[in-house]
Amino acid sequence: MTSQLFALCFEASRPLRLAQFWSGLLGWEMTDDPHGGVTLLPSDDTGFRIRFVPTQEQKAGQNRMHFDLTSTSLEGQQKTVADALELGGRHIDVGQRPEEGHVVLADPDGNEFCVIEPGNNFLAECGFIGALACDGSQDVGYFWSEALRWPLVWDQDQETAIRSPHGGPKITWGGPPVAPKTGRNRLHFDLAPPTDGDQKAEVDRLVSLGATRVDSGEGETGRVEMLDPDGNEFCVLTPR
Numbered sequence: 001m002t003s004q005l006f007a008l009c010f011e012a013s014r015p016l017r018l019a020q021f022w023s024g025l026l027g028w029e030m031t032d033d034p035h036g037g038v039t040l041l042p043s044d045d046t047g048f049r050i051r052f053v054p055t056q057e058q059k060a061g062q063n064r065m066h067f068d069l070t071s072t073s074l075e076g077q078q079k080t081v082a083d084a085l086e087l088g089g090r091h092i093d094v095g096q097r098p099e100e101g102h103v104v105l106a107d108p109d110g111n112e113f114c115v116i117e118p119g120n121n122f123l124a125e126c127g128f129i130g131a132l133a134c135d136g137s138q139d140v141g142y143f144w145s146e147a148l149r150w151p152l153v154w155d156q157d158q159e160t161a162i163r164s165p166h167g168g169p170k171i172t173w174g175g176p177p178v179a180p181k182t183g184r185n186r187l188h189f190d191l192a193p194p195t196d197g198d199q200k201a202e203v204d205r206l207v208s209l210g211a212t213r214v215d216s217g218e219g220e221t222g223r224v225e226m227l228d229p230d231g232n233e234f235c236v237l238t239p240r
Contacts, residue, residue, distance in 0.1 A: 002149045003202050005164075006192035006237060007039070007051045008132065010111065011184070013059075015052035017088075018109050022050060024087045025069075025080070026128065044127045047168040051190065059110045061182030062094060064232060067113040068102075070123050070130035080115045081105065111186060122154075122170075129169045131161070136173035140230040143210050144171065147191075147228075181231055189234040190223075197239045199224065206236070 012018040019038035023030045028040040028050070037053035071077035081103050085091075088108040096104050101117030116123060116130060123130035134140075141160025145152050150171075154161035158175035193202045203213060203224050210229040222238040 003147070003191035003193045003197070003236065005048045005148055005189060007049045007190040009051040009053060009188050009190050009235070010109070011055035011057070011186050011188075012037075012052045012109050013055065014109065015054050018107060018111075019050075019052045021087045021089065021107050022052075025084055025089075045167045046127065046129055047164050047166055055186075057184060059186055062179070063112055063186055064135045064179070064181070064230075065185070065187045066111065066133055067129055068123065068131040068133050069113065069115045069128055070120065070126060071116060071118045073118050077103065077115055077117055084115070109186075125167075126163075126169055127167075131170040131172050134171065134173045135179055136175075136230050136232070137178050138173070138175055139210070140228055140232070141173040143229050146209050147206055147211075178230060185233050188232065190237055191234065192237045193239045195239055199236060199238055203236055 010018060015037045019030055019040060022028070023040055026040065028043050031039050031041060033039045033051055033053065035053060037051055040050040042049060069080055071080060084105050089105045092104055092106045092112065094104050094112060096102070103115040104112065105115065106112055114133070138158040138160055141152070141162065145162045148162070150162040150164050152160060153163045153170060154172070159173065161170045161172040163170045193199055203226070206226060207213060212227045214225045214227055224236045226234055226236060228234060
């Protein structure tokens, strides 16, 4: 069996503060993380949790991954923006054009996210977290489709998207040009092999698909850190 997307992990300068922000905005329950951070448990069909773990590294450049939050009405979009600002978010400019209907914000740690305008057909069947929008190549979209065994739901003009067969957010990649990395990614995926699975066998499978193992000697015990074909970090956990 294939690994599941267990969590989206934020490396944060203030994990508790960031968890409080996203808990308030998403309405998800906070719980202690066994590795010293904070975890949010989904209250919808998102299918994965969100972890916040401490880091001493400063954010450098724009993240390669961000949330696209959906809206069912203009009033709903305005309320999400107002809620985010009240919780400690802020407006930012990443080059969006005035005629574009989405609103670009940053959380208290500077992580970008978008509040999408109503009427977005691409995200119409998704929940409040409509997508994890990534800066990435077509090949990396193919890699993650194979890695998670999630079908491609979009593959045009070198842009790709996948979605779990069980629903939840889409994961999208915008195609070339892919901006160069400016340091370690602040957001990464944690994969969990099946309970009766073999971590080494899963790592070997991911390497065969194009991933690279990173033996840094650092990080949490029992986690294997890897890079996808675009050089983005992710971790394979021990079977649970």
